[in-house]
Amino acid sequence: MKTRFFFGIIFLLLQVGGIAYARFVPERFFCWAPYDSHTLFETLVTIDGKTLTQQEAEARYKYKMRGWEQRSIDNVFSLISQYEDTYGKDDNAKVTVKYSTNGHPEKEWTYKR
Template sequence: MSLRKKIGLLFIAAQFILIVYAKFVPERFFCWAPFDEHTFLDVDVEVNGKSLSKKEIEKRYRYKSLGWEPRSINNVFNIIRQYESTYGKNDNAKVTVKYSTNGNEERIWFLE
């Protein structure tokens, strides 16, 4: 078998492994597995006792604060956790994310 064919088969095998792996982890950053979750989310943030507007929240996290997320909701949680553990660690922020995945009942995620 030629080197090109071996590299091609290795590439296809790696992609298959990543798709299977992505089905069993909450985050799916580095694979092209199909988006099988659709989540409606609504983020609210309070910093030092002051509620932020939707625009302020979007500026803070550089991500939407209200709308549809076509990937795992854990991606949004990771964006918020990362910001609050670095840039916002001294802001005394209280974050609430209300979300509903695939039309199921609404859930609430907190970060204080």
């Protein structure tokens, strides 16, 4: 009985620790925490002077490249950076994400190698 109680307390403490951790990191892939930001964004991808269509960009990154992101926008930045640092490292891609989180003024993020 005490063993189950001990494991139950440990499990709850890990949950609380995960929530606290998620509040201090930009990406929240594996943390159980509320999605408290909504971001409207659009991604522009240029490779060797040719701008990709939205469909081509979505096929490249296997994720939507325009619309609402209900999680942290840093997840999109991370996805793009990971692709460009590995599979797309020789493509000379210029990636710009224009975004507005929770109705704040628009910002711009650019992939930097």
